[in-house]
Amino acid sequence: MNQHIIPQQWKKNGMACMVAVIFIVSLLMGGLFASPLVTSAADAQPAGIEIELKVGSDTALVNGKEIKVQGMYETKGVTMIPVRVLMKAFELNIQFFNSAHEKSFTLNSKSYRDYSAYVKLGALEAQVGGKVVKLPQPAVEKQGSLMVPLRVFAESLEAVVKIDRKNKTIRITRAADILVDGKHRIGSSKDSWSIAAPLYNPSEPTATSLFGFETHPGAWNWSGSLNANPNAGFTVTIWTEDGGKPLTEDETLEQLKKQIHTSWFTIQKRTLKTSDGSFVGFVAGHNEPFSVTYSQFWILRLPEKTYYIEIFIGNGSVEKHTWVADQLLPTFRASFDDKDANSKDVTLIKQHATNLRTPSSKPTDALRNSY
Missing domain, CATH: 3.30.457.10 (Copper amine oxidase-like, N-terminal domain)
Incomplete structure (x- = not known):
């Protein structure tokens, strides 16, 4: 359809403004404005x-x-x-x-x-x-x-x-915008997970927890950027807890919401299929003094473990946030290959840091898998 804008579309500004106001109010009310969106791993490659x-x-x-x-x-x-x-x-x-x-x-x-x-x-x-x-x-x-x-x-x-x-x-x-490295991975042999490493400006994984999740021991985060642009960064946090019986989608979302600070309000609910199961999650907003920042929160519940992932890129549209998840999450695996020389084991990084603080400890090869 051709884009006819004059004079007809210029006259639609009043209606567009009213729709925008209704949309913003719905966001602030914290309601889910979109039906679940299912994305497959095949859609992950941009x-x-x-x-x-x-x-x-x-x-x-x-x-x-x-x-x-x-x-x-x-x-x-x-x-x-x-x-x-x-x-x-x-x-x-x-x-x-x-x-x-x-x-x-x-x-x-x-x-x-x-x-x-x-x-x-x-x-x-x-x-x-x-x-x-x-x-x-x-x-x-x-x-x-x-x-x-x-x-x-x-x-x-x-x-x-x-x-x-x-x-x-x-x-x-x-050229396509690529977020993740097709060769190197980050993961934990202790908690049985791995995920693609950032392609550009990867930070060293650190044991920490971002603001969105409540404080949890064993959380790891790292960051990367788009097309080597440090100003277009994203940060990922992963942590795990015990698994359990399968839950419905609504029950899974409730389980996820229990782990998140109450100041976040839900914007868009999504489901994303991977080879190891379906992640359930949502884009959420948090009111800052002069703007709203955004994060994605995801949960994958399996019998052995439950995995939680937060993806933070700050300000930006909902489309920007879903675009990042569609590349990153399909690379997630509920396992870690300790024989893969291109995989960085955060468990060994933590052990290496402990050994450095203990003079009597033996040297470790924790960083042999640096990428």
């Missing part, structure tokens, strides 16, 4: 982004799927493309503003990677990521669709643009 556009065509290929769009065109040597293509491919939300003096819109990322842009129609400047960017041609409305300069906006999304002038086609690509 794909890269690929857009293909052809001059004169009213369709575009976005990640292999054809969508109807306003055709791209060239003006004064600048290629203009429909915003709808970027929204679809890069998971962007759009919000419109209409005043007596100007019409504008914002773009914000729904994925883990942060992105924001503020664009005025007809202006030769835009704000992207908090910085002023000069535009070779202004954003305009054409037959009901927003059109923006191709290269400026594609490259601001860290994508690569390739132009095939012979076939009059343009390809816009960006």
Whole structure:
């Protein structure tokens, strides 16, 4: 469906604001606003982004799927493309503003990677990521669709643009955002668990407990980041207790909620299937003085053990939080392979720290599995 925004959609702002207020109130009330979302391990591997556009065509290929769009065109040597293509491919939300003096819109990322842009129609400047960017041609409305300069906006999304002038086609690509290491793992031989290690900037696992969970002995946490960006970090906490008989989904959620500080309010409930069983959990919010921070809390209850996981990335949309879990949790195993040289055993790390504090103790090879 083409993106007709003027004048019809500009008039919908009042209704959109009312819906937004109702949505925010529902969050603060702590209710579950979404039905359970089931994700399988097959969905865990993120794909890269690929857009293909052809001059004169009213369709575009976005990640292999054809969508109807306003055709791209060239003006004064600048290629203009429909915003709808970027929204679809890069998971962007759009919000419109209409005043007596100007019409504008914002773009914000729904994925883990942060992105924001503020664009005025007809202006030769835009704000992207908090910085002023000069535009070779202004954003305009054409037959009901927003059109923006191709290269400026594609490259601001860290994508690569390739132009095939012979076939009059343009390809816009960006590599997949990967959170976890496909080779190295973190786990505990004592508590029988392991999970993929962060791909970038991994911190050393430490025995601790984050704010979300009540204090529990034996909790471990570590952190990583997205695409080597230390400002796009996430932290993971895992701890275990005895297992037990199978519980219903509602009973499992109640068991999870007992372990969490009462100041957190539930936003979205989810179920995520892995090879070792189904994690049940939710995204939760916590009110800060000027914002709301978010965490995910998960539980996997098995006969032998019950596993609890918190994933914290701070501020961000619900989509950002679910996106992280969909990559991380399917790598979880309710076991630890002590013969795998690429696995770091937190039990040995703890033993190593104990030995360092005891002068009479023998040397240990606790850190032989460093990655």
